[in-house]
Amino acid sequence: MRDMPELPVDDPAIRLAGLSKRFATGGTLALAEVSLEVRSGEIFGIVGRSGAGKSTLVRTVNLLERPDAGAVTVLGQDLLGLDAAALRKARRGIGMVFQHFNLHHRRTVAENIAFPLEVAGMPHAERAARVAELLPLVGLEAKRDAYPAQLSGGQKQRVGIARALASRPRILLCDEATSALDPETTAEILALIRDLRDRLQLTVLLITHEMAVVKSICDRVAVMEAGRVIEQGPVLEVFTRPRQPTTRRFVAEVIGHGVPSETLARLPAPRPGEARRLVQVLFLGPHSTRAVISEASRDFGIDLDIAAGRIDSIAGEPFGVMALAAYGPAEALEAAFAWMRGLGLVIEEIAA
């Protein structure tokens, strides 16, 4: 885990309580009693397939979408209780970045970034000074007078981010901010968001359908399905011990065992009287794989064949994932796996 001040849970930056929303009368619930707390200073990810309700959820945080029921509290302020003018003011304290950037086509980069300041009534000279601070923050000094059409996707999103941060919000909402970008640009933008969070002490709520995004920058994650949060927790925990089938599928996307089916097919058959099991082993922290494997092999009298393996990291924490083909008496295999689980390894069967 990244070093983060432990804040009392009863003082979250964003608190969504019992949110429900139905778009058409008689239609399905876009949100079904969703409750969520985002702590100050963390990057909280909401992951889900399209239609899971995550986009609706993030849009309730600044009330672009009004829930039918529930409470939205941002930085201690109950947004649903505000009148139109007070809500507009509150929205200036919540930056938002969009999937399709949503830039003004007829405004230059500088003019786009200045827009929220203009809306807030900041005088021209101050606006120009603030824009001059923001451009280097997102690395766009050279593009100040360019129009969006002249920018790459990544550059457009940098403008979007600078614009979202112009009025010094403490909260940043990212609505699929990297989904329209290629993998390299995605990594760049995510690194920028993390860097800005650290430098400006932002609280970030981002939604995505890509688990890779969650893996690379989130501290905590909630998994949504059919308008509900089905699982949430620290990213490392959700990745290593997913409880719900949907979560497992998401997790498998990024830390799948990675064994090609040809390799699986070529694994030798077990000797007569012995069993063969294919498992994915996930290990975190201090275990040395080799020691565990050789020890298991020696102590339980089984053969362990590494079919695939790699070291990766989640939320800055290294972890390893390995596909093992284990041969030996069925009971010995079972005992070996139990022993490995006891060491804190996460073991799952791979369908051959």
Added chain:
Amino acid sequence: MSWLTPMMQDLLIEALGQTLVMVGVSTVLAIAFGLPLALLLHVTGPNGLTPRPWLNRPLGLVVNAARSTPFIILMVAIVPFTRLVAGTSIGTGAAIVPLALAATAFLARLFENALREVDPGVVEAALAMGASRGQIVWKVLVPEALPGLVAAVTVALVSLVGFSAMAGAIGGGGLGDLGIRFGYQRFMPEVMASVVLILILLVQGLQSIGDWLVRRLSHR
């Protein structure tokens, strides 16, 4: 070119002047009335900033009614109104009233279409940044739609040149009227040809200027 006597030249110049005045003034009026009307239609529409079906539907009906009435009929039908506004029901000034009315309805729809082309995401982003409705209209909708609005004005100008040819029916004068009276009724095909040529040049010129402006304004 024996037909092109000094008197004929004067007539052609005078008629061109009348056409320009009728088209120009009614376009300015149509923009002045049509843009607010279009904004009202847009923001009260089903996907607008403040949907108001009770206002939007009747307004749409009125605009459509004005647009579906043939101009020559509209011109005659609103004579009492013309007399009220212009103080007379004949002449170039009087012709401007029905022209402006028809152009307002026409432009309101074209403007509304141009506003509809504005990326709703940009409007949403402005809302998220705490912009008020007025700010969204004047800082987002209108500026973002500007190339489309200019293109709409170009189309309206060209249509008005055509409409203005009918202004002769109420003594409005203009090139169309000259063409009818001299070219057709007095069997002077040269006059007719000259009128048509001038109108073609006028329309081409307006279209080129409009296209150039649209290109300059859009940064896509």
